[in-house]
Amino acid sequence: MRRRIGIDVGGTNTDAVLLEDDVVAAAVKTPTTSDVTTGIVRALAALVEQAPGAREAQAVMIGTTHFTNAVVQRRDLGRVAAVRIGLPSGASLPPFVDWPEDLADLVRAHVVMLEGGHEFDGRPLVPFDTRGMRAAARRIREAGIRSVAVAAVFSPLNASGEEEAATILHEECPDLAVTLSHRLGRIGLLERENAALLNACLIELARKTSRAFTEALRASGIAAPLYLTQNDGTVMLAEVAEAYPVYSFASGPTNSMRGAAFLSKRDEALVIDVGGTTTDIGSLRQGFPREANSVVEIGGVRTLFRMPDLLSLGLGGGTIVRREPTLTIGPASVGYRLTEQALVFGGDVLTVTDVAVAAGLIDLGDRKRVATLPPTLVAAALARIRAMIEEGVDRMETDAGEAPLIAVGGGSFLVPPRLAGVSDVLNVPHQAVANAVGAAIAQVSGEVDQIFQDLTRDEAIARARRAAEDKAVAAGADRATINVVEVEDLPLAYLPGNSLRTRVRVVGDIAQ
Amino acid sequence: MRPVTAEEIESLAIGAWILGTGGGGSPYLALLNMRQLYGKGVVCRLMDASELADDDLVAVVSNMGAPLVGQERLTDPQTMALAVTMMEEYLGRKFHAVMSLEIGGGNSIQPFMAAAMLDLPVVDGDCMGRAFPEAQMTSFAIHDLQMYPLTLADVRDNAVVVARAASWKWMERISRKACVEVGSIASTCKAPRTGKEIKECAILGSTTKAMGIGRAVQAARRAHRDPIDAVLEVEAGIRIFSGKIHDIARRTTEGFLRGTAILEGLDAFRGHTFRLAFQNEFAVGWLDGEPRVMTPDLICVLDTVAGDAIGTETLRYGQRVTVIALPAPPILLTPKGIEHVGPRAFGYDLDFRSVFA
Numbered sequence: 064m065r066r067r068i069g070i071d072v073g074g075t076n077t078d079a080v081l082l083e084d085d086v087v088a089a090a091v092k093t094p095t096t097s098d099v100t101t102g103i104v105r106a107l108a109a110l111v112e113q114a115p116g117a118r119e120a121q122a123v124m125i126g127t128t129h130f131t132n133a134v135v136q137r138r139d140l141g142r143v144a145a146v147r148i149g150l151p152s153g154a155s156l157p158p159f160v161d162w163p164e165d166l167a168d169l170v171r172a173h174v175v176m177l178e179g180g181h182e183f184d185g186r187p188l189v190p191f192d193t194r195g196m197r198a199a200a201r202r203i204r205e206a207g208i209r210s211v212a213v214a215a216v217f218s219p220l221n222a223s224g225e226e227e228a229a230t231i232l233h234e235e236c237p238d239l240a241v242t243l244s245h246r247l248g249r250i251g252l253l254e255r256e257n258a259a260l261l262n263a264c265l266i267e268l269a270r271k272t273s274r275a276f277t278e279a280l281r282a283s284g285i286a287a288p289l290y291l292t293q294n295d296g297t298v299m300l301a302e303v304a305e306a307y308p309v310y311s312f313a314s315g316p317t318n319s320m321r322g323a324a325f326l327s328k329r330d331e332a333l334v335i336d337v338g339g340t341t342t343d344i345g346s347l348r349q350g351f352p353r354e355a356n357s358v359v360e361i362g363g364v365r366t367l368f369r370m371p372d373l374l375s376l377g378l379g380g381g382t383i384v385r386r387e388p389t390l391t392i393g394p395a396s397v398g399y400r401l402t403e404q405a406l407v408f409g410g411d412v413l414t415v416t417d418v419a420v421a422a423g424l425i426d427l428g429d430r431k432r433v434a435t436l437p438p439t440l441v442a443a444a445l446a447r448i449r450a451m452i453e454e455g456v457d458r459m460e461t462d463a464g465e466a467p468l469i470a471v472g473g474g475s476f477l478v479p480p481r482l483a484g485v486s487d488v489l490n491v492p493h494q495a496v497a498n499a500v501g502a503a504i505a506q507v508s509g510e511v512d513q514i515f516q517d518l519t520r521d522e523a524i525a526r527a528r529r530a531a532e533d534k535a536v537a538a539g540a541d542r543a544t545i546n547v548v549e550v551e552d553l554p555l556a557y558l559p560g561n562s563l564r565t566r567v568r569v570v571g572d573i574a575q
Numbered sequence: 576m577r578p579v580t581a582e583e584i585e586s587l588a589i590g591a592w593i594l595g596t597g598g599g600g601s602p603y604l605a606l607l608n609m610r611q612l613y614g615k616g617v618v619c620r621l622m623d624a625s626e627l628a629d630d631d632l633v634a635v636v637s638n639m640g641a642p643l644v645g646q647e648r649l650t651d652p653q654t655m656a657l658a659v660t661m662m663e664e665y666l667g668r669k670f671h672a673v674m675s676l677e678i679g680g681g682n683s684i685q686p687f688m689a690a691a692m693l694d695l696p697v698v699d700g701d702c703m704g705r706a707f708p709e710a711q712m713t714s715f716a717i718h719d720l721q722m723y724p725l726t727l728a729d730v731r732d733n734a735v736v737v738a739r740a741a742s743w744k745w746m747e748r749i750s751r752k753a754c755v756e757v758g759s760i761a762s763t764c765k766a767p768r769t770g771k772e773i774k775e776c777a778i779l780g781s782t783t784k785a786m787g788i789g790r791a792v793q794a795a796r797r798a799h800r801d802p803i804d805a806v807l808e809v810e811a812g813i814r815i816f817s818g819k820i821h822d823i824a825r826r827t828t829e830g831f832l833r834g835t836a837i838l839e840g841l842d843a844f845r846g847h848t849f850r851l852a853f854q855n856e857f858a859v860g861w862l863d864g865e866p867r868v869m870t871p872d873l874i875c876v877l878d879t880v881a882g883d884a885i886g887t888e889t890l891r892y893g894q895r896v897t898v899i900a901l902p903a904p905p906i907l908l909t910p911k912g913i914e915h916v917g918p919r920a921f922g923y924d925l926d927f928r929s930v931f932a
Binding site: 149151152153154155156160161180182183184186188189216217250251252253346353372457458459460 | 604607608611641643644646647648649651652653730731758759819841893895
């Protein structure tokens with residue numbers, strides 16, 4: 064039997080599920096703790112209590128919003144040296160130029176700009192200043208900086224400058240963590256550099272967090288390898304993933320949507336994920352979230368990550384309902400203090416959860432404490448919530464025909480059973496822990512993005528595909544289950560021979 | 576002549592992106608440069624064309640090349656200024672002011688970058704009143720002004736002077752070739768203009784107009800009002816269609832980004848379909864199969880909620896957008912203007928009919 068554990072560490076709750084083949088055998092929801100580890104240990108203990116088979120799981124997948132939160136909340140960030148290779152171009156817009164000042168002050172330790180980089184057709188812009196690089200590496204060592212981000216002009220087309228910089232940096236500073244921008248992004252120097260800088264400032268936290276997760280598994284008596292979930296719904300072995308914390312920025316919503324597809328057995332649908340503070344609405348295409356292809360800001364920093372195309376509403380179980388001067392829903396929320404502050408839990412703040420309990424949508428806390436709420440108020444609040452959801456669904460829908468809407472998340476009881484613009488509202492078992500389910504079903508991916516010379520297009524793609532498969536296997540995939548999910552090729556003029564830039568991405572199941 | 580505030584540059588970037596009618600490249604990187612310069616204490620000056628003497632000399636500047644390359648080889652004020660000083664050296668004369676080639680998109684801000692380096696004023700105006708892809712699509716070409724010389728500066732020590740050209744199209748071909756050779760991005764100073772030519776042949780006041788549009792959007796956002804209504808009010812525009820992008824197809828041919836987008840109607844337009852054709856900029860729009868709006872009327876596509884302009888490169892499936900039309904500068908609507916920038920100039924066999932007629 065295939066046994067996999069999926070864990071989602073959210074801001075409010077840590078959810079865990081045990082998947083036996085394709086069946087959810089156990090599911091738990093526990094509060095997230097400030098040290099993260101304790102919450103995971105508790106969740107795993109509860110899971111093992113429900114299903115002792117959890118100890119024999121062959122893989123554990125963890126999804127977390129930890130790194131996004133660190134950037135948004137400006138905490139646990141490392142100081143970073145930025146190396147830009149591209150002078151004489153771009154001199155007036157140095158690294159960190161469009162960062163919010165508070166974040167730049169926290170992260171920026173040193174900035175180096177050197178001659179080098181490439182043209183759009185692969186020719187060098189100017190020769191790479193390797194002597195300057197070596198001198199800079201020594202300064203970085205003397206300043207005691209532990210993490211560096213390197214970004215070169217057109218490195219997604221020709222990464223040789225960034226690779227050479229990494230070699231020199233490692234020669235001069237053997238313990239330095241080096242993030243190369245071409246591993247993280249596409250065309251768009253500032254956005255790609257920003258991604259590399261964010262990654263570099265999170266790398267220590269990522270190592271620490273990954274170690275804490277491993278520790279939590281060991282403390283729970285689970286020997287399975289640990290994987291971390293990525294923005295695209297796949298996983299990487301934790302020891303590989305800890306070098307790329309930015310890849311997990313959007314893994315929470317991705318996991319929810321993948322879990323919704325799995326639980327409902329629908330590949331084409333809208334998904335609404337109602338949490339404690341916000342509601343995310345997204346669209347599933349072939350079982351994966353539709354991606355946004357615009358600029359994504361994280362903590363005020365522009366990046367070009369591939370993120371699920373989501374519409375976020377300020378609506379969740381903890382959302383505050385105000386009666387005066389007019390009825391308003393949110394956007395403020397009591398968040399994780401729901402169980403102290405909501406009326407049904409003995410508090411004195413009227414929340415959306417209280418309205419739902421008064422209306423009989425869910426049984427939580429002490430029902431008597433909301434018995435005196437005027438029925439007109441309850442009806443008006445529910446009508447407002449319905450209108451918010453219907454408007455959001457209408458904005459996310461792209462087909463003329465009506466699609467089903469899958470409701471997931473701890474607050475899914477707020478989604479009315481019938482809604483304008485959707486064919487059905489699907490409520491599925493374990494919908495409250497869909498994110499953990501999405502983590503548990505994640506596959507392993509491998510990607511190659513390389514320039515091939517003197518090969519036909521078919522040969523180049525075949526070679527890239529083999530290399531991508533090898534990478535996926537190294538990251539923990541079962542070779543027999545690997546599928547190609549993306550192929551992209553771009554002929555490059557002006558380079559010697561027939562040059563073709565080829566990108567192939569494959570995914571496969573985790574090897575037994 | 577008056578100083579330009581940092582806030583006005585921010586407004587200019589928003590308004591110019593709307594006037595870009597889908598092309599012209601995002602003003603974001605140019606705006607970042609201006610923020611840096613203003614942060615160091617620079618203050619640019621804006622002048623009315625009427626303040627120019629007839630024999631004053633004005634540099635008409637723009638960045639040339641592929642927007643994609645501009646995202647890697649970031650624009651900088653030094654190279655922009657270099658194109659201007661090269662022209663001064665070639666002519667053996669000094670400029671009195673700089674002006675934008677096109678107010679739509681990033682080139683709205685390029686003259687401010689040059690002006691900041693050279694301590695020259697910027698003339699309130701341009702020669703397109705929007706964005707267009709080629710050199711002959713300007714009010715100067717419509718007025719048959721001389722199209723040479725042209726200087727082209729690369730960030731390395733490469734410089735090109737196109738001393739003569741037989742026509743606007745030849746100037747476009749020769750300078751485009753040089754631009755591709757230095758990596759498809761270059762700063763250019765177009766044929767120098769006298770104060771008299773500017774006063775008679777430029778599209779005057781377009782810088783202030785772009786700032787006004789941007790300011791209206793910013794004010795509407797602050798007041799939680801509809802920014803699109805605000806644009807329509809300040810520019811006497813028309814709301815053409817609101818809907819969701821249902822299909823989008825793009826291809827690159829002969830240096831153009833060509834394509835079509837299909838919109839399914841929402842709200843007042845529910846049940847209707849709108850087709851938008853673009854060649855770098857939005858060129859023609861059909862409502863339920865009938866031509867509804869066409870170049871040179873400005874066809875702008877805005878995010879329905881935020882009011883931000885959306886470029887032809889960033890249109891995507893599922894976006895909720897509103898198509899609006901803004902009036903074109905009168906010079907573009909003359910028979911000669913229509914010949915240069917009307918639907919047939921972009922290969923559409925349609926008689927121009929203004930949506931404002």
